[in-house]
Amino acid sequence: MALVIRFCEPVLSTLDPRLEQQMRLLPAGRTKVGRFRNLWAPLLMPSIAAAACMTFIFSFTSFALVKWITLGDNTLESVMASVGSSAGIKDYMISRNEIILGASLIQFTILLAALWVMSWLQQRRQALLPQASEAIVKTSNGKGWLIIGPGLFFALSPLVAVLWASFRVRHTNSTGTTYAWETSGWEFAFTRTNSLPSGWDALVNSLGYAGLTLIIALPLGWILAQTILDVEKERPSLARLLDILTMLPFAASSVMIGLGVMLGMIRIDAEFFYSFWATPVLAHIMITTPFVVRIMLPALRSINPEYDECARTLGMPAWKRFFDIRLPLLRGSILIAGIFTLAMSLGEFGASWVVTRNSDWTTLPIMIDSLRSIPYNTTYTAPAACAISSVLMMITLFLFTWAEKFRPARDGGMF
Amino acid sequence: MLECKELSKSFEKKLFTGFGLELKPGEIIAITGPSGCGKTTLLRTICGLESLDSGTVMLDNTDITNTPAEERGIGLIFQSPVLFPHLSVEGNLLLGDKDGDISTALEEVGLSGFEKRRVESLSGGEGQRVSLARALLAKPKVLLLDEPFSSLDEDLSEKLVQDVRSILKKNDCPAILVTHNKKIAGDFADSVISLSNWRYHDMLVAMY
Numbered sequence: 001m002a003l004v005i006r007f008c009e010p011v012l013s014t015l016d017p018r019l020e021q022q023m024r025l026l027p028a029g030r031t032k033v034g035r036f037r038n039l040w041a042p043l044l045m046p047s048i049a050a051a052a053c054m055t056f057i058f059s060f061t062s063f064a065l066v067k068w069i070t071l072g073d074n075t076l077e078s079v080m081a082s083v084g085s086s087a088g089i090k091d092y093m094i095s096r097n098e099i100i101l102g103a104s105l106i107q108f109t110i111l112l113a114a115l116w117v118m119s120w121l122q123q124r125r126q127a128l129l130p131q132a133s134e135a136i137v138k139t140s141n142g143k144g145w146l147i148i149g150p151g152l153f154f155a156l157s158p159l160v161a162v163l164w165a166s167f168r169v170r171h172t173n174s175t176g177t178t179y180a181w182e183t184s185g186w187e188f189a190f191t192r193t194n195s196l197p198s199g200w201d202a203l204v205n206s207l208g209y210a211g212l213t214l215i216i217a218l219p220l221g222w223i224l225a226q227t228i229l230d231v232e233k234e235r236p237s238l239a240r241l242l243d244i245l246t247m248l249p250f251a252a253s254s255v256m257i258g259l260g261v262m263l264g265m266i267r268i269d270a271e272f273f274y275s276f277w278a279t280p281v282l283a284h285i286m287i288t289t290p291f292v293v294r295i296m297l298p299a300l301r302s303i304n305p306e307y308d309e310c311a312r313t314l315g316m317p318a319w320k321r322f323f324d325i326r327l328p329l330l331r332g333s334i335l336i337a338g339i340f341t342l343a344m345s346l347g348e349f350g351a352s353w354v355v356t357r358n359s360d361w362t363t364l365p366i367m368i369d370s371l372r373s374i375p376y377n378t379t380y381t382a383p384a385a386c387a388i389s390s391v392l393m394m395i396t397l398f399l400f401t402w403a404e405k406f407r408p409a410r411d412g413g414m415f
Numbered sequence: 416m417l418e419c420k421e422l423s424k425s426f427e428k429k430l431f432t433g434f435g436l437e438l439k440p441g442e443i444i445a446i447t448g449p450s451g452c453g454k455t456t457l458l459r460t461i462c463g464l465e466s467l468d469s470g471t472v473m474l475d476n477t478d479i480t481n482t483p484a485e486e487r488g489i490g491l492i493f494q495s496p497v498l499f500p501h502l503s504v505e506g507n508l509l510l511g512d513k514d515g516d517i518s519t520a521l522e523e524v525g526l527s528g529f530e531k532r533r534v535e536s537l538s539g540g541e542g543q544r545v546s547l548a549r550a551l552l553a554k555p556k557v558l559l560l561d562e563p564f565s566s567l568d569e570d571l572s573e574k575l576v577q578d579v580r581s582i583l584k585k586n587d588c589p590a591i592l593v594t595h596n597k598k599i600a601g602d603f604a605d606s607v608i609s610l611s612n613w614r615y616h617d618m619l620v621a622m623y
Contacts, residue, residue: 304497306493306497307497307499309464309484309491309493309497310491310493310497311485311510312463312464312483312484312485313462313464313484313485313489313490313491313550313555314485314490314510314511314549314550314553315485315486315488315553316485316510317485318485324510325499328499328501328502329499329500329501331501
C-alpha cells in the first residue's frame with residue numbers, strides 16, 4: 001500500500017491542473033466517469049502497474065516476514081537462506097549447493113523480468129506527465145486526507161501494536177496466565193545475557209554498519225549516476241547498458257546477495273571475514289548503491305546544463321561551480337539518498353542474517369530474530385523483541401519522515 | 416578589442432563558414448538571421464562553451480581560441496534568464512563579484528530593493544535585468560546577448576532594449592547581440608550583420 005501511495009501520489013499532486021480543467025470543457029470529460037476514463041486512468045495506470053511490480057518484487061523476496069510469521073512454510077528466499085549455511089564449502093553437501101543454485105537462477109530470472117517491466121513502465125510514465133508550477137504543487141488539498149487518513153491508520157497500526165506489546169508482559173504460573181504493564185521487556189532487551197548480546201551492542205553495530213555503508217554507497221552511487229549521465233550524451237546505448245548493470249542488484253534478493261558475499265568470504269579467507277566487524281557492510285553497500293543511483297540519476301538529469309554554462313561565463317572555476325552551484329542544487333536528493341541508505345542498512349535483515357550467521361556480530365534486526373527464536377514460554381523474549389523492534393521502527397520512521405522534508409516539490413516519485 | 420577570424424562550425428549541417436568580425440571597445444554589434452542559422456552557436460563558440468571546427472578568436476591581441484570559457488572574461492546572457500534557484504537575487508549577483516556593490520548594480524537595472532527576492536518570484540523582464548546586472552558585475556571584456564528580449568512582450572522588449580543599450584554604453588562594455596528580430600537589432604546595435612548571408616561570404620553591414 002505504501003508503494004502504491006509513493007508511486008501514485010506524486011502523479012496526482014504534481015500534475016498540471018489545467019489538464020483536468022481542459023478535460024472538463026471537452027465532451028469526453030464532462031462527467032466524472034469520463035474524466036476518470038480519459039484522463040486519470042491512463043495517467044495513473046503506469047504508476048499503479050509499476051507499484052504492482054515493485055510490490056511483487058518486495059513480496060517475492062520477503063524473508064523476515066516468512067521466517068517469523070509462516071512457521072513451517074517456505075519460499076524460494078527462505079529455502080535459500082535456510083539451506084545456504086553449507087554453500088560454497090568444497091565437496092560438502094553438493095546437493096544443497098544445487099538446490100541453492102537452482103533457486104537463485106529461478107528467482108533471478110523472475111526478478112529480472114519484473115524489473116524490466118517496471119523500468120519500461122517508469123520510462124513511459126516519465127515521458128507523459130506535464131507538471132504543474134511549484135506554487136500549485138504546494139497548495140494543500142483537504143480531500144487528500146480522505147485517502148491518506150485511513151492509509152496512515154492502516155500503516156501505523158502494526159507499529160503502534162509493536163510498541164504496545166513491548167510493555168505488555170505475560171506471566172504464566174500455576175494459577176494461570178496474567179498480563180502486566182512493565183518495562184522489564186526493555187530492560188531484558190538492553191541487558192547482556194549468556195546467550196544474547198545487549199541491545200546496545202546491536203544498536204551500536206547497526207549504526208556503525210549504516211554509517212559505513214553511507215560513507216561508501218553514497219559517493220559510489222553518485223559517481224555511477226554521473227557516469228551514466230556523461231556517457232548518455234555520446235553513447236546512449238552504452239549508458240542504457242550501464243543503467244541496467246547498476247540495477248542488477250535489484251534483481252538479486254538480499255539473501256542472494258548475502259550468499260554471494262558469503263561465498264566470496266569462503267573463497268578468500270573465511271576466518272578473517274567471519275571475525276571482521278565490517279563484513280556485513282559489503283552486502284549493505286551492494287543492496288543500497290542501486291537505490292542511490294536511482295535517486296541521484298533523475299536529480300542529475302534535472303539540472304539545467306545552462307546553469308553550469310552560465311557559471312563558466314561568470315568566470316567560476318570547476319571546484320567553485322561544484323560547491324556553489326551543483327552541490328546546493330543536488331542537496332535535497334543527496335540527503336534523501338543518504339537517509340534512504342541509512343534506513344535501508346539499519347533495517348536490512350536477509351543478507352546480514354546469512355553473512356553474520358557464523359560470527360558474533362549482531363544488528364537490531366538480527367537481535368529481533370534471535371529473541372524470537374527463543375521458545376515463546378520465556379517471559380521476556382517477546383516484549384524484548386518488540387522493544388528492539390520499537391527502537392528500529394522509531395529510528396527508521398524518523399529518518400523517512402526527515403527525508404520527506406528534502407524532497408523537491410515537483411519530485412516525480414518512485415523512492 | 417575582440418577579433419574573430421575565419422570561424423567555422425558545423426553540426427549535422429554547415430552553420431557558418433569563414434565568419435569574421437571586429438568588435439571595438441564600447442561598440443555594440445547585432446547579428447541577425449533566421450532560426451537555425453547558427454546565431455546561438457556562434458556566440459557559444461566565441462565565449463568558449465562550444466569548440467570551433469576552425470578559426471581564431473582574439474581578445475585584446477591574445478589568442479583565446481582554446482582558453483576555457485571560465486577564463487576568457489566574456490559574459491553571456493542566455494535567451495531565458497538563467498538564475499540559480501537555490502540563491503536569492505543578491506546571492507545570484509554575488510556570483511558575478513563577491514565584493515560587488517549589489518544595491519548599485521540593481522539600481523542600474525531598475526530593480527532597487529530586489530536584493531532579498533527569490534528568483535522564482537521574478538517576471539521574465541526582471542529576470543533578464545538581474546542576469547544583466549550579474550553579467551556586468553563580473554566586469555566582462557565583452558558581453559554576448561543571445562536573444563534576451565525574444566520571450567518578452569513588445570512594450571517590455573522595447574523598453575528593455577533601450578535600457579540595456581544605455582547601461583552597456585554607460586559601462587563602455589562592448590557587446591554582441593544575436594536576434595532574429597531586425598527591428599530590435601537596429602534599435603540596439605551600432606551595426607548589424609546578417610549571419611544567414613554570411614554563409615555565402617556576403618557580408619551585409621547596415622549602419623544605424
